[in-house]
Amino acid sequence: MLLLHLSDVDEASWGTRLAEALAPYPVVRRGDAYDPADIRYIFVWKPKPEAFDGLSNLKAVLSLGAGVDALLRHPNLPDAPIVRFVDDDLSQRMSDYVVAHVTMHHRLYTRFRADQKAKRWSQLYPPAAGQTTVGIMGMGVLGQDAAKRLLPLGFTLRSWSRTPKQMDGIEGFSGDAGFEPFLSGTDILVNLLPLxxxxxxxxxxxTFGKLRRGVLDGGPVIVNAARGGHQSEADIARALGDGTLGAASLDVFQVEPLPQDSPLWAIENCYVTPHIAAISSERTGVVYFSSIIKNHEAGKPLINVVDRARGY
Structure with missing residues (x-):
């Protein structure tokens, strides 16, 4: 039996579509009558403290999110495999966000927006894409997809990850020893790391002070579409104010929604979006998770299982 425990999404719609895809396999939701001992799989998003109570025969926890950092902090998380959402549609949406903001900053949007506001005609030419280095932190599924879509645009690409990762056309750095060399040649820093x-x-x-200067007018840029916990917002505000950073695109924040008194709202070279870079699609998610359950029930191994020691 599959139990849905989804917060802040349309649990009823997910339940209906999963029941159709899995029929005759039983699917229940919170509030339905069921014996917790009959639950073999639980599908979660922002699970409440009691979500896992009584699930003594659980075979897997299925996470609607690609990131599982919040789930791993759940006080009652059972000792069962956790399967994260890996989906081409989600990857495409995230790459859309990354490409849009990288190209915006490469073409010096902040500078020319200020010129327009001041009615100032200043023909400053942006560097060629090949002269601009985009550094991607995190070379998992999302990082690799973003790199794949940036490469044809002509950017010089480099990556940094916990362990060495090789990808054609990208200069790879890894570990503590590789972090500063990675930063020192990066003009636009994209964060897609797990938290x-x-x-x-x-x-x-x-970190910001170690990025390369002299290529982008105004200074280097950061793009964070991963987790708010990756960033110090006070440091971002400071760096944007004193020129250590030329601009920042932020889709995630330490507290969400971003508090009304956050200084980031009013900083002209800070681009705030409300955690919308990518979303888990119900259409593709139903196909993905129903296939996982069917295959596991047929004796096949689970895929995309989280390594709890690494946190992703």
Whole structure:
């Protein structure tokens, strides 16, 4: 039996479509009558504290999100495999966001918006794409997809990850020893890392100060579409104010919704979006998770299982 425990999404719609895809396999939702001992799979998003109570025969926790950092902090998380959502549609949406903001900053949008506001005609030519280095932090599914879509645009690409990752056309860096060399040649820093104790707060003033200067007018740029826990917002505000950063695109925040008193709202070279870079599609999610359950019930191994020690 599959139990849905979904908060802040349309649980009824997900339940209906999963029941259709899995029929005759039983699917129940919170509030339905069921024996917790009969639940073999639980499909979760922002599960409440009691979500896992009594699930003594659980075979897997299915997470609607690609990131599982919040789920791993759940106080009653059972000792069962966690399957995260890996989906081409979600990857495409995230890459759409990354490409849009990288190209916006490469073409010096902040500078020319200010010129327009001041009615100032200043023909400053942006560097060629090949002269501009985009550094991607995190080379999992999302990072690799973003790199694949940026490469044909002509950018010089480099990556940084916890362990060495190789991808054609990209200069790879890894580990603590590779972090500063990676930053020193990066003009636009894109963060797609998983949030772990090692990566929390990695977007800070010290990091910003190690990015390359002299290529983009106004200074280097950051794009964070991963987790708010990666960034120090006070450091971002400071760096945007003193020129350490030329601009920032932020889709995630330490507190969401972003508080009304956050200084980030009013900073002209800070581009705030309300955690909309990518979304888990119900259409593709139903296909993905129903296939996982069918295959596992048929004796096949689970896919995209989270390594709890690494946090992703």
């Amino acid at each position: 772990t104790p090692d990566t929390a707060g990695i977007l800070n003033y010290q």
